[in-house]
Amino acid sequence: MKRFILVLLIVTISSCSKKTELDFQIQDHIPENSEVFLLSPDLEKFLREVRGNKFLSQSKFALKKNITEQLEHLSILNLKNETGISFSNLSTETPIYTIITIRDSSLIPLDSARNKSIETFKEGNLKYKRVNLNENKFFLLETGNTVIISNSRQNILNSGNQEKLLNSPTFNKAWNASDRNKTSIFLNHALIETKLSDIFQPLKFPGIKSFAEWSVLDIDISESNIKLNGISLNSNDDNILNRFRKIDPQQSEIGKICPGDFISFYSVGFSDFDMLYKNARNSKLDSIPSDYPGILKHARESASIVLTNGNILALNINEMESAKETLAGLGIVSEDFRGSDIIELNEDINFQKFFPGLMTLEIAKFYTVLENFVIYSSNPEALKSMITAFQNSDTLNNKQYFTDLMTSLSSETSMLFVVNSSDFAKKLDNEESTHEFKFNKNSLAALQVINEVDYAHLHVVLSNSEKVAQSNGAEQSSSIKIDSPISKAPVFFKNHRTDQMDIAVQDENNELYLISNKGNVFWKKSMDSQITSPIYQVDLFKNGNQQMAFSTGYHMEVLDRTGKKVKGYPIKFNQPLTQPLSVFDYDNNRTYRFVLTQNKKVYMVGPKGNAIKGFSFENAGSEIIKTPKHIRLGTKDYILIAEEIGKLNILSRQGTIRVPVSEKIDFSENEWFGYQNSFVSTNPRQNLIKISQNGTVSSTDLGLAENNRIVANRNNLVYLNENELSINSKTIDLDFGLYTDPQLFTVRNRTLIAITDTQTQKVYVFNDKAELLEGFPVYGTSQVDIANADLDSKLELLVKGEDNEILLYEF
Structure with a gap:
């Protein structure tokens, strides 16, 4: 009889354990207006890694300040189980957060709090609490085996009443693609309205709002590096990723000609520009011309390069002799600079019209040719910088820190965005930005997109090491x-x-x-x-x-x-x-x-x-x-x-x-x-x-x-x-x-x-x-x-x- 009771007890405990796991489903409580969602198996460890990263700990920017102020109490809470945090209203000074984790009696250590108060409220059939810990105020809801914490009373009510919660098939696909053993960040591109767009604009990148529907990135943080790898998912024909339908990624070669003192470059690779253009014309964008300059038919890569003295459009050409025939008669030589002709165009070319929503480009007034590249600019001085750097072998392909970065990325790409971090920070300082980014010399940041049939691979690398990578042997x-x-x-x-x-x-x-x-x-x-x-x-x-x-x-x-x-x-x-x-x-x-x-x-x-x-x-x-x-x-x-x-x-x-x-x-x-x-x-x-x-x-x-x-x-x-x-x-x-x-x-x-x-x-x-x-x-x-x-x-x-x-x- 005793043996029977023992077996019954073990089975009961096992059943309760399994039910507990089934009851706890973070994705069932995420607010529908989430702009960013963070999922971590060990939030305390992740926050230690964030604090240990020199760039994140030393840099100052509005978004970091606003989120830090709202989440000061995270250091008080015992978040030792899998935890999700939803963020919304990120463009305001008071972002809204919602924390979702498993119910645990040790979550709020009341004994260690100097000042504490808890009030219980009831609205309809819903009971929730307002907690004040050391002057940090938040609302708390316990439902089943789940605890929800938020600085928004409305989010607590919505979660308790199962209203206005995220129900997105695309998000579910992103959820299934994430690595649950790593901290992952989910981006709702349609809702992101932060100052990030202001950062991307001077770098000639189209931004992230119209990029895809949802993206998920698994995060690895060390003292000097941040790496994120994941995918973007799309169901909206207007989004940027759909421009790459039936387009094979290409190997980026912009490092051959991009000067080492660049601020940023943004490269788009395409196996067939005609198909890329048809995809653009099939989108809902207006005012796309029916035809495009013939030189684009010869290209396999287009790159916008931001320099200190101007901006560049570089076209990577498949067969230069054929391309030169297309260019013949379009302009006259305005200057011979170090043996390279700088051609002034008979008519300015607005390349922006032919990459609508995909690239931000200036009017082209001049061009020159370097190896298999045709390079355009509105400013001949920028073209001279390109020629000088190329002749002096002062280009990115000759920089160890750049070749190290590229070996961290895939060899073929649809979109590649690289920032010379320290020069980028100087540019923002010159524009009286409120941001203060602490980058070391020769540190780079990169975003790579590799388009597939139904999704795109994303790779993000921020290398903030001041030392040039050296081989230490095997x-x-x-x-x-x-x-x-x-x-x-x-x-x-x-x-x-x-x-x-x-x-x-x-x-x-x-x-x-x-x-x-x-x-x-x-x-x-x-x-x-x-x-x-x-x-x-x-x-x-x-x-x-x-x-x-x-x-x-x-x-x-x-x-x-x-x-x-x-x-x-x-x-x-x-x-x-x-x-x-x-x-x-x-x-x-x-x-x-x-x-x-x-x-x-x-x-x-x-x-x-x-x-x-x-x-x-x-x-x-x-x-x-x-x-x-x-x-x-x-x-x-x-x-x-x-x-x-x-x-x-x-x-x-x-x-x-x-x-x-x-x-x-x-x-x-x-x-x-x-x-x-x-x-x-x-x-x-x-x-x-x-x-x-x-x-x-x-x-x-x-x-x-x-x-x-x-x-x-x-x-x-x-x-x-x-x-x-x-x-x-x-x-x-x-x-x-x-x-x-x-x-x-x-x-x-x-x-x-x-x-x-x-x-x-x-x-x-x-x-x-x-x-x-x-x-x-x-x-x-x-x-x-x-x-x-x-x-x-x-x-x-x-x-x-x-x-x-x-x-x-x-x-």
């Missing part, structure tokens, strides 16, 4: 353990939701894991056998969502990032696959070709898992001994298939012989590579084998050992010969050991070569000049993967450590 950043020994070297896999890199790895029990770069296991999934191929990253639906494709013993698999099988996969075979999967993307347009091999037979399938018609090479004359490989030389595509009898088939996309090779090849274990417009590999007899595009075979005696290893790309040739590593004809004598095949990486325009000595468990990384990078070698026991795996300025190296350990290094 440092271990994390160690991640999995359940069983690792069977295949871990690799990076892009997380399209965060624009960072996750980790894919398989253990000896055939379990495939997807793990965040912080060590959180998203999922693990049993495979039929070991993965035999690289784990390829593909975008089958061309929407930015990433899938992983690979082969096992009898299957070809495609999984989405949740671990679910993509429709049409796996492709199963009754007999084993004899070569690993190959993935071809001839034109880098995500029209994939998956190539599978069984003995003499080649199967080529498309993104939906169906056989590709028109590929005529199905059966080789003998066993296929290497994975079929796609190589592009110049503008031509080649498919290489090696046979056991020494025949090398060099095929076209259609599977017909494109390069006849009459000689039989004595194949080594090395792959074939495209290098300096030829196909290269080695044979077991010390020779480098080169085949030209007309089929001529030549060999060079390099004195190679039988177990030589080679890797190459268009401009780099690397080979390992016992303990000698040759990088572009420069030889490095390594210690004798057991080395993995050398690996070649191109990351952020850097060429890196990695190799691991599995005997001494050391990982080496060299640059293309055969120089060992600072901080290497490091500990590791497998081949590596290298990428920019998070949003900071450093690269990450991924390698196996102990049997079941994954190591991450930053360098």
Whole structure:
């Protein structure tokens, strides 16, 4: 009987606990007029981080002052549970706040308050309190398991009566996209009417009110940096994000020409200006001309640059010779400045009309050309500043603090807004602003927007460090353990939701894991056998969502990032696959070709898992001994298939012989590579084998050992010969050991070569000049993967450590 009562008590307590969690739903109590909403799992910790940030603690601005005055009592309250704070009326001196948190008897520490009073009011069936703590007054409502605190009596009444509360499907999507383990900020763009618009105006940014409907940003704050990452969601055709429908983001190159002493620049990237313009004309804006200047048809990026002596419009041109034909006859040379012509236009151009609501631009009276940019201004002195900075290499791309910032952002962008923070603060001071921003020299702030089909990625970075970032060599950043020994070297896999890199790895029990770069296991999934191929990253639906494709013993698999099988996969075979999967993307347009091999037979399938018609090479004359490989030389595509009898088939996309090779090849274990417009590999007899595009075979005696290893790309040739590593004809004598095949990486325009000595468990990384990078070698026991795996300025190296350990290094 006692045992029964104990079990009943445990079940009752468990049920009450679950009911308590269900009763507490912050999103059910948010006022409908919320302009900004802050959600934090640990508000006290977040406030400590805010106070510890030098910029936020030392800067003065009206919004900070007004909110601080209203929320002084936060330091008194014990807000140790998940808490949400709604803000409205932010443009006034008395913002309205509403705090929502879980009911807790220790929330208000009455014993420690010097002056306190509590009054209870009843209106209808609703009871609420007015609390005075140390001269801080607020209203308090307890409903179910929720406590609501506000400086607005009306908000308390509305919440208690379930009236005028937020009911937005778009907000709900933003809520679901936020990271509940981080503090997040939600922006209601339609209601924001703060002084922020006054700040954005002198920087030529269109502002935030018409940007989207809702945005959510997860916040990371350190002593000198603030980073926010999230998404913007849209349902209003008038909003700015809708201008980018059917427009692919582009890589911003404004840093090539923007002077280092700039105040701000705002860049818009577009794959097709005509489509961008059609989107503008389809909006509800009036007075948009039916046509636009021909020069815009040649552009892929437009940037407004604010300088101390004027404003600039810079157009990044696809093909300058064609653009110059369009510009011919539109003006006359007014001045030759340092060898560059400054052209005065015959007729001024009001570019503002062609970027309505998207950019703030002045009338263009002059232009000049620098490399692949056409640069306009109303002031020739501003053009001279651009020319001078470019000729003196005093542009942003030559500044370490700018390149560090850009490595924290995605490589392609729809909108990019960068502020030279210290010069921006000076500009505001000159305009007698009430703001007082404390920025260090060379500190930058950036807002990046990357448009997708139904939403946009947002990245915000404020770097307020006075020191220029320096490399401190490779440092271990994390160690991640999995359940069983690792069977295949871990690799990076892009997380399209965060624009960072996750980790894919398989253990000896055939379990495939997807793990965040912080060590959180998203999922693990049993495979039929070991993965035999690289784990390829593909975008089958061309929407930015990433899938992983690979082969096992009898299957070809495609999984989405949740671990679910993509429709049409796996492709199963009754007999084993004899070569690993190959993935071809001839034109880098995500029209994939998956190539599978069984003995003499080649199967080529498309993104939906169906056989590709028109590929005529199905059966080789003998066993296929290497994975079929796609190589592009110049503008031509080649498919290489090696046979056991020494025949090398060099095929076209259609599977017909494109390069006849009459000689039989004595194949080594090395792959074939495209290098300096030829196909290269080695044979077991010390020779480098080169085949030209007309089929001529030549060999060079390099004195190679039988177990030589080679890797190459268009401009780099690397080979390992016992303990000698040759990088572009420069030889490095390594210690004798057991080395993995050398690996070649191109990351952020850097060429890196990695190799691991599995005997001494050391990982080496060299640059293309055969120089060992600072901080290497490091500990590791497998081949590596290298990428920019998070949003900071450093690269990450991924390698196996102990049997079941994954190591991450930053360098």
